[in-house]
Amino acid sequence: MLFADYAGWNGFLGTRGSFxxxxxxxAMFAVLPVMGWSIYLVKYRKNYSLHKRVQLTLAVILLLSVxxxxxxxxxxxxxxxxRAEPSPYFTPDVWCxxxxxxxxxxxxxIPTPLLWIYTIVKALRNFPSPPVPSDYSGQHIKTARLAAMGMVLTAVTGWCFYWMAFVAT
Ligand code: HEM
Incomplete structure (x- = not known):
């Protein structure tokens, strides 16, 4: 049942998803390439200020979306x-x-937004403004890589869930 008409705000992708x-x-399709670009900026172009601005903008957009x-x-x-009921992967009241x-x-x-908040607060406190590499770099690179990986896995697992619950028939 595609373009299903449920009570409330239905989505626009032609699936059973809500708006x-x-x-x-x-949004996750947009966030991943932008984050990749921001990491490229810092790693290969040494454009630390733009990296900071892009990461802060992404964080605000993500927080608002959540x-x-x-x-x-x-x-x-x-x-x-x-909305998931027509899916062959969904059975009410039991694990499916x-x-x-x-x-x-x-x-x-759940942990990824917390890790993002931690990464950003620590980066803002420990890098100078405008940001440049410092004694804090090693620590930032470790937690920031985890934060970025968390975002990729959040997106990929989210897409899998979306497909299983709201697309599969
Ligand atoms: C969740 C948000 C953020 C993520 C996911 C992130 C991600 C990264 C990653 C993956 C690197 C390492 C690139 C490499 O492999 O060399 C990096 C480097 C860096 N980031 Fe971020 N970042 C974030 C927020 C920030 C903020 C808010 C600032 C500034 C206040 C900042 C400043 C820097 C700087 C200066 C470096 C270069 C460190 C060096 O090479 O010495 N980052 N970031």
């Missing part, structure tokens, strides 16, 4: 489980493929 689910699904998403999940008249996929996704989606 906010579709928006986040697409907030809107939470509001949507809690206030929406149609729960995600209702879609719920396992959601758990795996949450394993990355």
């Amino acid at each position: 906010m689910l579709d928006l986040l699904f697409l 907030l809107l998403f939470e509001v949507d999940m809690r206030l929406s008249s149609t729960k995600w489980t209702e 493929g879609a719920k396992y996929a959601l758990m795996i996704h949450l394993l990355f989606a």
Whole structure:
């Protein structure tokens, strides 16, 4: 059942996803290349100021998306489980493929924003402004690589869950 008509805000991708689910699904496609570009800027172009600005902008966009998403999940008249019902990976009231996929996704989606906040707060406190490499570089590179990997895994596991719950028929 594609372009399904549920109560509340339906998505625009032609799946059973809600408007906010579709928006986040697409936002992750934009975030990953922008983050890759920001890391390229710092690693190969030594453009530390632009790296800082791009990372801060991404963080604000991501934080706003997560907030809107939470509001949507809690206030929406149609729960995600209702939208997932036609999926062969979903069975109500028992553990099923879609719920396992959601758990795996949450394993990355919950710690990653916290890791981003930690990485940003520490970077802002420890690098000079405008930012240049310092004694703090080694520590930043370690946590920032983890934060970036967390974002990639959040996106990939999110897309898998989205497909299993809201696309598969
Ligand atoms: C979550 C946000 C951030 C992520 C994911 C991130 C990611 C990275 C990564 C992966 C590198 C290492 C590139 C390499 O392999 O050489 C790096 C380097 C760097 N970042 Fe960030 N960054 C973030 C936020 C920031 C902020 C807010 C600042 C400035 C206040 C900053 C300043 C720097 C600087 C100066 C370097 C160069 C370190 C050096 O090579 O000595 N970063 N960042």
